[in-house]
Amino acid sequence: MTVRHDPIPADSSADATTDPAPRPHASAEEVAAARSDTKLAQVLYHDWEAETYDDKWSISYDQRCIDYARGRFDAVAGDQPLPYERALELGCGTGFFLLNLMQSGVAATGSVTDLSPGMVKVALRNAENLGLPVDGRVADAETIPYDDDTFDLVVGHAVLHHIPDVEQSLREVLRVLKPGGRFVFAGEPTTVGNFYARWLGRATWEATTRVTKLPFLADWRRPQQELDESSRAAALEAVVDLHTFDPAELEAIATAAGADGVQAKTEEFAAALLGWPVRTFEAAVPAEKLGWGWARFAFTGWKSLSWLDEKVLHHVVPRGYFYNVMITGTKPLATD
Numbered sequence: 182m183t184v185r186h187d188p189i190p191a192d193s194s195a196d197a198t199t200d201p202a203p204r205p206h207a208s209a210e211e212v213a214a215a216r217s218d219t220k221l222a223q224v225l226y227h228d229w230e231a232e233t234y235d236d237k238w239s240i241s242y243d244q245r246c247i248d249y250a251r252g253r254f255d256a257v258a259g260d261q262p263l264p265y266e267r268a269l270e271l272g273c274g275t276g277f278f279l280l281n282l283m284q285s286g287v288a289a290t291g292s293v294t295d296l297s298p299g300m301v302k303v304a305l306r307n308a309e310n311l312g313l314p315v316d317g318r319v320a321d322a323e324t325i326p327y328d329d330d331t332f333d334l335v336v337g338h339a340v341l342h343h344i345p346d347v348e349q350s351l352r353e354v355l356r357v358l359k360p361g362g363r364f365v366f367a368g369e370p371t372t373v374g375n376f377y378a379r380w381l382g383r384a385t386w387e388a389t390t391r392v393t394k395l396p397f398l399a400d401w402r403r404p405q406q407e408l409d410e411s412s413r414a415a416a417l418e419a420v421v422d423l424h425t426f427d428p429a430e431l432e433a434i435a436t437a438a439g440a441d442g443v444q445a446k447t448e449e450f451a452a453a454l455l456g457w458p459v460r461t462f463e464a465a466v467p468a469e470k471l472g473w474g475w476a477r478f479a480f481t482g483w484k485s486l487s488w489l490d491e492k493v494l495h496h497v498v499p500r501g502y503f504y505n506v507m508i509t510g511t512k513p514l515a516t517d
């Protein structure tokens with residue numbers, strides 16, 4: 182299989198040769214300007230993160246993440262015939278969602294796009310390493326640089342909450358989809374879920390960084406410079422994280438954008454109550470302190486609680502209380 186780094190010929194407006202280059206080291210002036218310019222903040226923050234992003238979020242392209250990506254897709258669109266011929270990902274990051282979906286047989290060819298040039302570069306490199314037929318563009322999800330009626334499927338993971346005008350972006354998604362084509366967005370934070378996740382994250386960070394100041398736990402303390410850098414990154418997160426979603430409101434936005442058959446689903450309640458402290462603890466202590474035993478605990482704990490969420494809590498807890506929301510819908514079929 183070939184990997185395409187060139188623009189797709191049919192798209193008159195697309196030109197990968199003019200895409201901006203990554204800026205992994207922003208100047209102090211750029212960072213200051215980014216505080217009042219959310220899109221500049223997205224680029225600086227994600228360009229800075231791009232090369233370390235897969236490690237930071239335990240992203241891989243093996244069966245573990247293939248199953249995770251496919252599970253999110255099937256939860257809202259599992260009853261559809263596969264594969265989709267041509268798929269687009271918005272806010273692809275390092276390619277986690279679309280590349281793993283392609284490996285599981287969801288789409289035959291793919292285009293990865295992101296506002297951050299550094300992320301597109303890493304996503305294309307990951308696709309090349311996996312031998313997947315993927316091309317890529319630097320693109321803003323509010324003005325997608327592809328022609329009308331181009332794609333059979335548009336996907337995104339953890340991207341909608343970064344986009345200033347979500348309805349405008351979904352209108353663009355429907356424009357580039359072929360009639361009857363489907364979109365699937367997953368990994369968006371619910372409003373209630375975001376509240377308890379942030380609270381748990383902050384409490385875990387405070388507790389861990391305080392306790393590891395005790396002299397006999399000095400080995401468990403990350404160097405102050407690294408902790409300061411993490412705190413600065415967290416401050417920028419406040420500039421790049423723009424929305425949280427109530428599932429019904431997200432459905433209303435997609436319907437207002439013109440989509441048919443809109444359906445939002447939520448997941449991870451007990452799993453998120455474990456996951457956020459675990460992830461924050463991992464960020465607060467030196468990586469070498471946490472071996473395979475910890476990784477196994479974190480993964481099996483998350484899996485068991487996800488099972489509990491799906492089989493039991495889904496029937497008794499309101500859907501808005503779960504941490505993740507995903508949404509699907511289709512472009513209306515053309516009417517003469």
Ligand SMILES: C[S@@+](CC[C@H](N)C(=O)[O-])C[C@H]1O[C@@H](n2cnc3c(N)ncnc32)[C@H](O)[C@@H]1O
Nearest residue numbers: 227272273274277295296297321322338339343
């Ligand atoms: C939280 S990351 C998720 C990355 C990847 N989808 C994943 O799940 O690992 C959000 C991504 O959205 C991108 N992004 C933010 N605003 C965007 C926009 N307006 N248009 C396109 N991409 C955007 C960021 O650069 C970043 O790579």
